Structure formats: structure tokens, C-alpha cells
Amino acid sequence: MDAKTLAYINLNAILGSIPRLCEMVPEAKKLIEGKDVSIGFDVKDGPAATLVFKDGKCSFVEGVNNCDVKLPFSSPEKFNGLIDGTTTPIPSKGFTKIGFLLKNFTKLTDILTNYLQPEPSALKDPKFFETSTILMFHLIVEALAQIGNHDDIGKFSASYITDGAIKVAIGDGPAAAIDAKNHVLKAIHEDPGDNYTSCMEFKDIRVARDLFDGNINAVASIGQGKVRIRGMISQVDNVNRILDRVALYLT
Numbered sequence: 001m002d003a004k005t006l007a008y009i010n011l012n013a014i015l016g017s018i019p020r021l022c023e024m025v026p027e028a029k030k031l032i033e034g035k036d037v038s039i040g041f042d043v044k045d046g047p048a049a050t051l052v053f054k055d056g057k058c059s060f061v062e063g064v065n066n067c068d069v070k071l072p073f074s075s076p077e078k079f080n081g082l083i084d085g086t087t088t089p090i091p092s093k094g095f096t097k098i099g100f101l102l103k104n105f106t107k108l109t110d111i112l113t114n115y116l117q118p119e120p121s122a123l124k125d126p127k128f129f130e131t132s133t134i135l136m137f138h139l140i141v142e143a144l145a146q147i148g149n150h151d152d153i154g155k156f157s158a159s160y161i162t163d164g165a166i167k168v169a170i171g172d173g174p175a176a177a178i179d180a181k182n183h184v185l186k187a188i189h190e191d192p193g194d195n196y197t198s199c200m201e202f203k204d205i206r207v208a209r210d211l212f213d214g215n216i217n218a219v220a221s222i223g224q225g226k227v228r229i230r231g232m233i234s235q236v237d238n239v240n241r242i243l244d245r246v247a248l249y250l251t
Helices: 003-024 026-031 076-084 095-116 126-150 152-158 205-212 218-223 233-250
Strands: 037-043 048-054 057-062 069-073 164-170 175-181 184-188 198-202 227-231
Touching: 003 026, 003 037, 003 048, 003 057, 003 076, 003 095, 003 126, 003 233, 026 095, 037 076, 037 095, 069 076, 069 095, 095 126, 126 152, 126 164, 126 175, 126 184, 126 205, 126 233, 152 233, 164 233, 198 205, 198 233, 205 218, 218 227, 227 233
Parallel strands: 037 069, 164 198
Antiparallel strands: 037 048, 048 057, 164 175, 175 184, 198 227
């Protein structure tokens, strides 16, 4: 597992899930009401992005040029330590807004952890199950793109993906896409409609969850009709090869 790739996943996929968390979970949305602050994460030799909290909403933008609070990290390993709780960052700017970082933001990440690493009992609640699975769906799509762009094995598989959009969808839930151009992958977190060259669709949200949790086999699921693929099969095949790497980084 590559530390730099993990840093891209931790920033773009993990922390990048916070805007959607704030949309879907009332408890999270309440924490950002009336707040006007942005937190930038600047990783040396790695990713840089900013979480912007304004007008009761949260957005995720590339770069740290306009952030209020800036958290610099001297290496991808140091940033990864923030996510696993072994590193305490020191802001290089924005000390007057440190309260939001220490209180509200910390609570947001705790809520996110509860949904991404839920207790089995929590998944018995239908609403929690749906929200958790949708958050995980988008996280996996983003992680897939980051692995295809930064992980050596992932880049090898991406080198065989022809240009076009690979739609990923849950039959009774959300849809997204992996846009491939010159063997560089970009996660598109909205339904591409009919504008795709290949598609992988999970029958329903339960099937998607079982696949995410490793409870069922993907190949067997295709044979059983639980997962449908269509279009340019070689695209889906190479995306699935990258998908095999996702579990390595997210566990």
C-alpha cells in the first residue's frame, strides 16, 4: 500500500465525503448552521484541498489558496496520521477560528466514522443503512479514481482503459461515473444518464452493501443477475481490477 495514494484517498474520498454527510444527516447539518469558515489541507508531495462551510452547506474544492484555517502536513504519512488519529496537526493560519476545527469539525468526523465504519446493530435501522451505503458508494467511486491515478498497480490497469465514462449505479439508489481520458480517471458524483460507454449496475442497495462488505462474490453475483454489466466490457474489467485494490486501502 502506497502512502501517497492513501493520502489522496483520505483527502478526496474520506474527507471529501463530509459535504454529502452534511446534506444527508441532520445531526451533521446542524453542526455547520451559521458557520462561515474554510479548512485547507496541504500535503507536501501530495494532495491539497479545502472544505468550505458557508450558508449551512459544505463544499469541497481543490487547492488551499483561499482557506481560513490551513493545516500543513510535511508528508503523506503525516496526513494519514490525522485520519488514523496518530497525528495532531498545527495550523499555519487561522488560529482565531480554531474553535470550529476542535469542536464542530471533530464532531463531523466522528459522525462520518459512525456511518463509514458502522456497528452492525446500527445497520438494522433502514434509514441509517441507506445513508451509510450511499456514502460508502460515493467513497468507493472516488477511491477507485485515486487508486487508478496514483497507485502503481492501479495505474497499470488504468493504462488499458479506453477513453469514455464507466457508469456505476445502484438500481434503487444513486449513480456515478468514472470518466477516463488519456488513462487518467476522474470520479463524477452524479448520474451520467445515457452518456457512458460501459456500465456496472448493482441490482439494489442490499446487493451493493453486501458487495462493499465482502459478503458476496462479485463474479458469482454477475452470474446470478445481481450485478449487470453492459457496453465496453474491457472498461468494466479493468475498473474491477482497480476495485480489487480499494479494499486494501480502506481496511
